[in-house]
Every structure is written in C-alpha cells, then in structure tokens.
Amino acid sequence: xxxxxxxxxFLPRIGxxxxxxxxxxxxxxxxxxxxxxxxxPVPGLPALETFPDYTxxxxxxxxxxxxxxxxxxxxxxxxxxxxxxxxRLRPELVHVHLCGLPSLVExxxxxxxxxxxxxxxxxxxxGPLLSPALTRRILSSADLVATVSADLAAAxxxxxxxxxxxxxxxxxxxxASPDLAPSPLRPAxxxxxxxxxxxxxxxxxxxxxxxxxxxxxxxxxxxxDGPARPGLEALAAELGVASRIDFRGWVHPDDVPALIDxxxxxxxxxxxxxxxxxxxxxxxQMGRPLxxxxxxxxxxxxxxxxTGLLVPPExxxxxxxxxxxxxxxxxxAARLGxxxxxxxxxxxxxxxxxxxxxxxxxxxxxxxxxSA
Amino acid sequence: xxxxxxxxxxxxxxxxxxxxxxxIDLKTGHYHSLRQAAVPLWRLLVEGHGVDDxxxxxxxxxxxxxxxxxxxxxxxxxxxxxRSLLVPAATPDSPPTPPGWLANLAPGYQAPVFDTxxxxxxxxxxxxxxxxxxxxxxxxxxxxxxxxx
Numbered sequence: 001x002x003x004x005x006x007x008x009x010f011l012p013r014i015g016x017x018x019x020x021x022x023x024x025x026x027x028x029x030x031x032x033x034x035x036x037x038x039x040x041p042v043p044g045l046p047a048l049e050t051f052p053d054y055t056x057x058x059x060x061x062x063x064x065x066x067x068x069x070x071x072x073x074x075x076x077x078x079x080x081x082x083x084x085x086x087x088r089l090r091p092e093l094v095h096v097h098l099c100g101l102p103s104l105v106e107x108x109x110x111x112x113x114x115x116x117x118x119x120x121x122x123x124x125x126x127g128p129l130l131s132p133a134l135t136r137r138i139l140s141s142a143d144l145v146a147t148v149s150a151d152l153a154a155a156x157x158x159x160x161x162x163x164x165x166x167x168x169x170x171x172x173x174x175x176a177s178p179d180l181a182p183s184p185l186r187p188a189x190x191x192x193x194x195x196x197x198x199x200x201x202x203x204x205x206x207x208x209x210x211x212x213x214x215x216x217x218x219x220x221x222x223x224x225d226g227p228a229r230p231g232l233e234a235l236a237a238e239l240g241v242a243s244r245i246d247f248r249g250w251v252h253p254d255d256v257p258a259l260i261d262x263x264x265x266x267x268x269x270x271x272x273x274x275x276x277x278x279x280x281x282x283x284x285q286m287g288r289p290l291x292x293x294x295x296x297x298x299x300x301x302x303x304x305x306x307t308g309l310l311v312p313p314e315x316x317x318x319x320x321x322x323x324x325x326x327x328x329x330x331x332x333a334a335r336l337g338x339x340x341x342x343x344x345x346x347x348x349x350x351x352x353x354x355x356x357x358x359x360x361x362x363x364x365x366x367x368x369x370x371s372a
Numbered sequence: 373x374x375x376x377x378x379x380x381x382x383x384x385x386x387x388x389x390x391x392x393x394x395x396i397d398l399k400t401g402h403y404h405s406l407r408q409a410a411v412p413l414w415r416l417l418v419e420g421h422g423v424d425d426x427x428x429x430x431x432x433x434x435x436x437x438x439x440x441x442x443x444x445x446x447x448x449x450x451x452x453x454x455r456s457l458l459v460p461a462a463t464p465d466s467p468p469t470p471p472g473w474l475a476n477l478a479p480g481y482q483a484p485v486f487d488t489x490x491x492x493x494x495x496x497x498x499x500x501x502x503x504x505x506x507x508x509x510x511x512x513x514x515x516x517x518x519x520x521x
Contacts, residue, residue: 072385072396072398072401072403073385073396073398075394075396075403076385076386076387076394076396079387079389079394080387080389083389083390107392108389108392108394108405109389110389110390110391110392111390111391112390112391112478113390131489133487133489134489137405137487
C-alpha cells in the first residue's frame with residue numbers, strides 16, 4: 001500500500017511526534033508498504049529526499065510563517081499545492097497527524113476521488129493548542145479519527161461534543177525498542193530521573209518538592225530544557241536541594257535510553273492531562289520503576305502496583321512516599337521494573353502500533369471499495 | 373425572477389476545490405468554508421446561473437427534491453450575500469448552458485455547509501506543549517548533531 005503521512009514538522013526537526021512518525025514509517029516499510037511523508041519545509045534541505053524506508057516531501061510553504069496573516073490568499077495556495085501533490089503521488093491512504101493548519105490544508109484540497117483520510121489526534125484541545133472550531137472542522141472531515149489514548153478520546157468528546165458521528169478509535173502509540181539492553185536495577189539506588197520539556201505542565205516543581213522530603217542521599221537528574229527551568233533552579237535553591245539536582249539540559253532523543261539506564265527510578269509528575277505518556281513507556285522499556293501521576297492517558301500505560309506506581313497530581317508527599325516505598329523494598333522495585341519491561345514490550349511495541357493502523361487502513365479501504 | 377450573483381472581487385478571493393470552496397474576505401481576513409451541496413451551488417452561481425436555475429440544475433443532476441434544493445440554495449445565497457462574498461450581478465444577455473461537470477457529481481444530495489472562521493490567527497498552530505523548530509526540541513544546542521532520517 002502507498003501510504004502518505006501528512007504532518008507538520010519532521011526530521012531533522014526533533015520532537016516526540018517527529019520520532020513517532022519516523023518509527024511508524026519504518027515499521028510500515030518493514031511490513032512491505034511504500035511510505036511517503038509530507039512535512040513543512042526546512043531551510044537548506046531539498047523538497048524531496050529519499051531514505052531507505054521512506055520518502056520525505058517538504059512543502060513549499062511554511063505554515064508557521066506569518067504569510068497567511070500578511071496575505072490570506074496563501075491559504076488557498078497552500079491547499080492548491082497540497083491538492084496537486086496528492087494528485088501526483090496518488091497515495092492509497094492518507095494518514096494525517098493532527099497539527100492545525102497543515103491538517104486543514106490537506107482536507108481543503110482533498111481530491112474527490114482520492115484516498116481515504118485517517119486523522120490521528122496526538123494531543124488535547126483543552127489548552128491553547130488548536131482553535132476548537134478548526135479542530136472540529138478537521139475531525140468532522142476525516143474518514144476516521146484515532147486517538148493515542150482512550151482518555152484523549154474522552155477529552156475530545158468532552159470539549160468538542162458531536163464532532164464525530166462515530167466513536168474515536170484508540171491506537172496506543174508504539175515506541176521503537178531501544179538498542180541498549182537495560183542494566184540490572186541497583187538495590188536501594190538513590191538516583192531519580194525526570195525528563196521532558198521543562199514547562200509547568202510537566203510538574204517538575206513537584207519532583208523538587210518531593211526530593212526535599214526524601215533522604216539526603218537521594219539525587220534527581222532533570223533532563224530537558226524549557227521556559228520553566230530558571231524557576232526550577234530558583235525553587236531548588238529555596239528548598240535547599242540545589243546540590244542534589246543535576247540539571248542536565250537538552251538530551252538527544254537517541255541518548256534517552258542510556259540516560260534512563262543510569263536511573264533507579266523515573267518520575268513523571270505531570271499536572272496536565274497527558275494525552276499519552278511517552279516517558280512512561282521509555283522507562284518501562286529500560287526496566288525502570290516509574291512513579292507517575294494519575295492524569296490523562298498515564299493510567300492506560302501504567303498498571304498501578306504492577307508496572308509502576310500512580311499517585312495523585314499536585315501531591316509532592318505522595319510522590320515522595322512512592323519513591324521511598326521503592327527505595328526501601330528493592331525486590332518490589334525490581335518486580336515493577338521487570339513487569340514494566342514485559343508490559344511495554346507486549347503493548348507498546350511499534351510493530352503492534354503499525355499493525356493496529358494497518359487494520360484501520362484496511363477497514364477504510366474496504367469501505368471505499370465498490371460493492372460487488 | 374431569478375437573481376444573479378458574482379464574486380465580490382477584488383475584496384473576495386475564492387478557490388474551488390473538489391470538496392470545498394475556500395472563500396476569503398481579504399478586507400476582514402475571514403475564512404469561509406463551503407462544503408457539500410454548497411460547492412456545486414457556488415460554482416453554478418458564479419458561472420452565471422440564477423439561484424432558481426442553479427437549484428433546479430443541481431436537483432436534477434442529483435435526483436433531489438427540487439423544493440428542498442431551492443430552499444437550501446436561497447438560504448445559502450442569503451448567507452453568502454450577508455457576508456458580502458457574493459454581490460448581485462446583472463441578468464446575463466443569454467442564459468448559460470448547463471455545465472458538463474454536473475454529470476460528474478457524486479450521487480446523493482447533502483445539504484449545503486457554510487462555516488465562517490473570523491480570525492485567521494486561529495489557523496496558525498499555537499502549541500506550547502509540543503513546540504519544535506529547526507533548532508530542535510526543546511532547544512537543541514548548536515553543537516548537537518541533527519538526527520538524519
């Protein structure tokens with residue numbers, strides 16, 4: 001099948017969605033599909049690049065530019081270019097990764113006799129992410145909409161009631177297996193790790209407050225960067241834990257498994273409704289016990305008491321208590337880590353994710369096929 | 373007597389796609405989306421057919437109830453003129469012939485859909501949670517190598 005992934009950014013721009021689309025494309029190629037990815041332009045890179053597993057087509061117009069405000073007609077030109085591209089490529093299925101304007105452009109210019117469109121919603125709409133009206137427009141125009149967690153489906157239904165006549169399909173994200181085999185968990189280890197974009201939504205301040213409640217030998221590695229970092233550094237000083245925190249800064253995604261391997265416990269203290277929870281899966285892949293908040297899609301990834309521990313959001317004491325429980329019961333921590341590794345392998349492998357999408361693609365194509 | 377309309381150029385820019393008409397008011401920056409039966413009705417109107425003629429042609433092409441289509445067409449035209457996307461035009465000297473593309477319409481009548489988005493800024497992605505740029509995510513230092521695909 002010739003599959004076209006339609007997204008906003010793609011590599012070498014780096015983000016969770018970019019990595020996901022790349023790994024899904026690789027899995028689909030391994031399954032015998034022809035995979036194309038259409039993404040926003042990157043200065044200095046060609047419009048067309050062919051890689052072993054997929055071909056990247058970069059659009060001429062950057063949807064992030066202000067051109068659309070300067071000249072509203074550019075929206076029509078973008079849609080026209082998208083329609084022409086679709087006619088040339090003739091994909092059998094278009095997989096749109098919901099991303100605002102590029103998604104809209106794709107749907108506006110959609111040829112009448114073209115391939116069915118599956119939209120995957122990767123994030124919530126209860127914040128200033130996408131215009132609700134436009135998100136509704138995109139969701140209502142797609143042939144099928146998948147969400148990366150059941151909680152995200154519920155959130156979409158709550159915020160945009162009736163946007164879809166049919167239920168959302170839930171396809172839990174897959175994560176490519178790391179090349180690195182996890183090293184054994186150290187008994188009663190005292191290195192905690194939290195990583196991700198350093199923004200208030202991730203709740204890293206709660207990790208700092210929990211650290212202040214834990215024995216003095218406990219250390220926290222905080223990897224990532226973002227606008228909340230200066231505030232966190234000030235909070236660390238205020239709490240008297242600055243010397244126990246390693247603000248690691250930006251870490252390349254390829255280096256994340258090795259980083260996790262150095263930790264004894266991974267924290268995910270999010271306070272926002274995480275649509276999925278990539279960090280939780282990555283911790284599980286490396287056999288590390290996880291303490292996460294019971295928000296968004298996280299309970300769909302973490303089985304409380306079996307593959308990790310879930311605590312209420314905004315509760316540093318509960319976070320600290322969960323860490324202490326793991327530290328004082330190394331056997332329990334090891335069992336959680338081992339179970340998390342099995343669980344992620346079984347439920348969050350990219351092959352499983354690709355197979356789930358293949359089944360949805362097949363359903364869409366069957367629905368389009370002329371009846372005998 | 374049937375009314376005739378034209379696009380309110382140069383204030384309005386319109387692009388006709390297979391499944392949607394994208395009409396943009398260049399003075400306000402408002403973006404209007406016409407879908408379903410609104411697409412062929414728009415095309416017929418701007419090709420010089422009067423409202424009644426356009427409704428009758430579409431009803432015939434799709435095997436739809438002429439009265440239903442006429443009512444829908446009248447309501448759509450009211451919306452389009454209220455938004456100043458279409459303005460009245462002179463009666464043409466000779467009636468246009470029915471266009472060939474009517475025969476290629478997908479069967480089945482679906483009522484016109486007309487949506488208006490009043491802030492072009494809504495079209496731009498504002499995503500503080502998942503924000504990437506060419507320098508990477510979250511803020512890839514200049515020394516870090518690019519990930520090649």
